[in-house]
Structure formats: structure tokens, C-alpha cells
Amino acid sequence: xxxxxxxxxxxxxQEGDSAVIKCTYSDSASNYFPWYKQELxxxxxxxxxxxxxxxxxxxxxxxxxxxxxxxxxSLHITETQPEDxxxxxxxxxxxxxxxxxxxxxxxxxx
Amino acid sequence: xxxxxxxxxxxxxQRGTSLTIQxxxxxxVTMMFWYRQQPGQSLTLIATANQxxxxxxxxxxxxxxFPISRPNLTFSTLTVSNMSPEDSSIYLCSVDFLGLGxxxxxxxxxxxxxxxx
Numbered sequence: 225x226x227x228x229x230x231x232x233x234x235x236x237x238q239e240g241d242s243a244v245i246k247c248t249y250s251d252s253a254s255n256y257f258p259w260y261k262q263e264l265x266x267x268x269x270x271x272x273x274x275x276x277x278x279x280x281x282x283x284x285x286x287x288x289x290x291x292x293x294x295x296x297x298s299l300h301i302t303e304t305q306p307e308d309x310x311x312x313x314x315x316x317x318x319x320x321x322x323x324x325x326x327x328x329x330x331x332x333x334x
Numbered sequence: 335x336x337x338x339x340x341x342x343x344x345x346x347x348q349r350g351t352s353l354t355i356q357x358x359x360x361x362x363v364t365m366m367f368w369y370r371q372q373p374g375q376s377l378t379l380i381a382t383a384n385q386x387x388x389x390x391x392x393x394x395x396x397x398x399x400f401p402i403s404r405p406n407l408t409f410s411t412l413t414v415s416n417m418s419p420e421d422s423s424i425y426l427c428s429v430d431f432l433g434l435g436x437x438x439x440x441x442x443x444x445x446x447x448x449x450x451x
Contacts, residue, residue, distance in 0.1 A: 225393075258439065267426065267442045268377065313376060320365055320430065321392075322440060324376045 226251040228316050230325025238333050243301040245328045247314035250295070254316040257290060257297045262311045262327075271312075272299070304332045336361050336429055336441060344447040347417055354413045355446045357427035362407035365430040367440065368400070372423045380425075383410040417450045424448070 227250040237243045249257075258273035274281045274288045274297065281288050285304075290297040297316075301308055309332045314325040337360040347353050357366065366383040381402055382390040389402035404410045414421050424447050428440040 256439075260442075267444050270439065270441065273439060320367075320382070320440075321379055322377075324378075326376050 226254055226316055226318070226321075226323035228314060228323050228325040230314050230328060232328060233326065234329045234331070236331045236333060237304050239304060239306060241304055243299075243304055243308070243330055243332075245299045245312055245314065245330075246296060247298070247316075247325050248294075248296040249316040249323075251316070251318060252292075252295065253318040254295075256317050257288070258315050258322070259286075259288060259299050260313045260315065260324075262313065264310075268313060301330075304330075306332050306334055308332050336363060338427065338429060338441060338443040340427060340443040340446050342446060343444065344449075346449045346451060349418050349450055351417055352413055352415045353417065353448060354411050355425050355427075357410045357412070357443055359408045359429050363429040364407070365440075366404060366410045367428045368402060368410070368412045369426045369428060369442075370423045371426060371445070377426065380412070383412075383427075414448065417448075419450045422448055422450045 230247045255276035259271050260268035261271045262268040272283050272286050272288050274290050285302045287300040311327045311329050313327050315322040339358045341356045368380040369377045370380055371377050379392050380395045383402050383404040385404045399415055401413045424445045426445045427443040
């Protein structure tokens with residue numbers, strides 16, 4: 225099955241700086257890569273996703289890049305704000321079953 | 335996207351008992367899933383709830399422990415049977431976006447926080 229590794233496990237950034245989270249996957253057949261944000265006590269919420277026919281996707285301050293050859297994808301958050309503090313999960317799938325990374329706890333320092 | 339609700343939102347149960355969690359969607363969806371999120375951990379897929387047939391379980395999860403029902407396209411239940419403290423987790427249902435069955439995008443319910451004493 226698919227194995228997704230996520231780094232770092234924790235990330236502390238100064239407000240206004242950028243945050244980068246990286247994930248690698250094992251199954252070369254995986255073709256869909258969503259990112260979820262989970263605030264304390266709340267459900268995971270989809271923030272951005274990318275499919276294998278696209279190398280990069282951006283939505284305001286959030287961007288995701290995909291390198292199929294290297295089997296890794298990354299989440300980039302620019303101009304971080306306190307409300308960006310949360311746990312972020314990457315995931316991968318080649319069917320409907322999502323395999324999640326272990327999560328990254330992002331703390332934005334004011 | 336669909337509006338997804340779960341009941342109960344939280345519960346405290348005694349070991350050896352069973353709890354049934356409900357997941358309700360406000361529109362018909364093809365795919366419904368059940369996940370477990372242990373404290374401070376990531377999400378792990380328990381099973382895919384199939385309408386009109388038996389659920390498809392992932393490795394490490396069995397029907398006797400986690401029986402699942404899916405009587406229609408908007409509702410599913412997950413039962414945690416013969417509970418032990420190790421079952422203390424958040425249980426989340428998710429559904430596929432737009433209910434097309436071919437999209438991978440999943441949206442999660444609010445979760446059920448279970449504590450087993």
C-alpha cells in the first residue's frame with residue numbers, strides 16, 4: 225500500500241515568514257495529493273490539492289508543488305499569520321483511499 | 335460541498351460496552367469512509383462503507399470489532415464493539431466531493447470523540 229512520510233513534525237515560524245512542509249510517497253501510481261488543515265478540536269479541512277498532471281497550484285498564500293519523478297510534494301505558506309497555526313496533513317492516493325502523513329504542527333509566533 | 339454531521343459528538347464509555355456512531359450527509363454521496371484518529375496522531379482509514387453491501391475493511395480492522403452499516407446514500411453507522419481503553423480516539427466519517435464516486439476529494443464530518451474508561 226501507499227506510504228506517506230511528512231517532515232518536519234513541528235515547525236515554528238515568525239509571523240510574516242514562510243512555512244514549507246514536505247511529503248514523500250511510495251506508490252508511483254498515486255495521482256492525487258490533498259492537504260488538510262486541522263485546528264485544535266476541529267475536523268480536518270481541505271485547503272488545497274493537486275493532481276499528477278499538474279506541477280504546481282496556488283491559492284492566495286498557499287501553494288503546492290509536485291515532483292512526480294522524485295515522488296514528493298510540498299506545501300508552501302507565505303506571509304504566515306497567527307490563524308495559520310494548526311496541524312497540517314498531506315495525503316496521497318491512486319484510488320479513493322487516502323493515505324495520510326503523520327502531520328506537521330505549525331506554530332506562528334506573533 | 336456536502337454538509338456532514340455526526341452523532342454523538344463525544345461520549346465516555348465503560349470498557350466492554352459498544353457505541354454506535356452515526357454519520358448523516360445532506361445530499362446523496364457514493365463513497366463514505368470511516369477513519370480513526372488516535373490522540374495526537376494522524377488519520378487511519380478503518381473501512382469504506384458500501385451502500386447495499388458489506389463494508390471494505392483495511393488491514394488491521396475487522397468487521398466483528400467495527401461493524402458498519404450503510405442503508406442508503408446519505409447515512410452510515412460505525413459501531414465500536416467490546417471497547418477497551420485503546421479504542422479511545424476520534425472517529426471521523428468522510429464523503430467524496432459531489433458524490434460522483436470518481437473524485438478523490440474527501441470532506442470530513444466533525445468527528446466523535448470517544449473516551450473508554
